[in-house]
Amino acid sequence: MDRSVMGRVIADTERSNNGVDRRDFLKVCTMAAAAVGLPASVAVQWAEAAESGGLKPSVIWLHGQECTGCTESLLRTSRPGLAELILDLISLDYHETLFAAAGHQMEAALQQAMEANAGKYVMVVEGSTPVKENGIYCKIGGTTMLDLVHEVAEKAGAIIAIGSCASWGGVQSTPPNPTGATGLPEVLEGKTVVTIPGCPANPYNFLGTVLQFVTLGTLPALDAKGRPATAYSKTIHEHCPRRPHFDAGRFAQEFGDEGHRQGWCLYKLGCKGPVTHANCSVLHFGEIGTWPIGTGHPCIGCTEQHVGFETFIHQTVEIERPTPPDTYPPVEEVRHGISPAAAGVAGLVGGALVGAGYMAARKAAESGGEEEES
Ligand code: SF4
Numbered sequence: 001m002d003r004s005v006m007g008r009v010i011a012d013t014e015r016s017n018n019g020v021d022r023r024d025f026l027k028v029c030t031m032a033a034a035a036v037g038l039p040a041s042v043a044v045q046w047a048e049a050a051e052s053g054g055l056k057p058s059v060i061w062l063h064g065q066e067c068t069g070c071t072e073s074l075l076r077t078s079r080p081g082l083a084e085l086i087l088d089l090i091s092l093d094y095h096e097t098l099f100a101a102a103g104h105q106m107e108a109a110l111q112q113a114m115e116a117n118a119g120k121y122v123m124v125v126e127g128s129t130p131v132k133e134n135g136i137y138c139k140i141g142g143t144t145m146l147d148l149v150h151e152v153a154e155k156a157g158a159i160i161a162i163g164s165c166a167s168w169g170g171v172q173s174t175p176p177n178p179t180g181a182t183g184l185p186e187v188l189e190g191k192t193v194v195t196i197p198g199c200p201a202n203p204y205n206f207l208g209t210v211l212q213f214v215t216l217g218t219l220p221a222l223d224a225k226g227r228p229a230t231a232y233s234k235t236i237h238e239h240c241p242r243r244p245h246f247d248a249g250r251f252a253q254e255f256g257d258e259g260h261r262q263g264w265c266l267y268k269l270g271c272k273g274p275v276t277h278a279n280c281s282v283l284h285f286g287e288i289g290t291w292p293i294g295t296g297h298p299c300i301g302c303t304e305q306h307v308g309f310e311t312f313i314h315q316t317v318e319i320e321r322p323t324p325p326d327t328y329p330p331v332e333e334v335r336h337g338i339s340p341a342a343a344g345v346a347g348l349v350g351g352a353l354v355g356a357g358y359m360a361a362r363k364a365a366e367s368g369g370e371e372e373e374s
Helices: 004-017 021-034 040-051 069-075 080-089 103-116 145-154 163-168 201-214 243-248 340-373
Strands: 058-062 093-094 120-124 158-162 193-198
Touching: 021 040, 021 080, 021 201, 040 080, 040 201, 058 103, 058 145, 069 201, 080 201, 093 103, 103 201, 120 145, 120 163, 158 163, 163 193, 193 201, 193 243
Parallel strands: 058 093, 058 120, 120 158, 158 193
Antiparallel strands: none
8 A cells, every 4th residue: 555645544533533533444445345355555546435425426315124233333432533534434314223214204204315326325224124925023113014125225336235124034034934034135136135144243344345336336246145345355254363263173072161161162062163254263353353153152153144143043054074083193182291193102102112022022032932943
């Protein structure tokens, strides 16, 4: 990155002094750009455009069947500044949870946002859409969620399903799924829907997608499930800080045991990291570096359809060679102060000595016998 440009942006943003740590502003842009595979120079452009007031994409945010955890994740961070920074970058023109308005005022705001930004606004859906019995199980202002998503999608410039519920139905879509909870790509079949699964979704993946669409007019490259390919190309397991323990065969066997306290691999406690594609392990979003595996809880696979809410937490996933080959020295446990590896070496040495002694005695016996015979 051009350091002089970076310095200028930081200086300019610091001068704005609106109560937010403006260095964080550029940091947020850089992390959002990285999440969707864009270079840091694009982040500088975003920061400059936002500072000049030229970057405030209109976002219409709908809620279906969900817990509002994705909104909470976006706004209720440990550093309050981040919420303000995000709101500096997008114009949240309709949000059923955050709006102070209610009733007819809300409905008027939605219509106004759709008319004023037709063809350009970003439609964000949080939560699944119930489709059984024409969608009667979720209504907003007398309109079913099913009708609402079709209406808002009609004039949207881009459509984003944020969180696992919006992406493929989430926990409420698991059997018996009494309301017919369905993910947005299925409801809006035929339209391009960017899915940003996660429970909650990573705000940087969301922000990077929105800003790329607004500044470059494109969407990130998507994988077969509609996820931004860069953000979801690798498994958690590939970049997990506990991976060296996995490779060495050091596993926590139960919660609270010595291995668990030592920070060993959580695979045997049901970690789904080996089959879960997401960037949580490298792009934390709790602002204090916490994430499930970091706090000692196995990954539940929330970004992966048919894994996150359809397997038991303790259930281990199929993985090729979950433990090191037998030829590796066993390093899992230490017994009586001597590791099995050391015991193995001692056994080999002892065995060699016993074997050598046996062979020497046998030779001596054979030779003695011959002498006696001769
Ligand atoms: Fe990390 Fe889970 Fe893989 Fe262990 S199994 S290395 S805890 S992702």
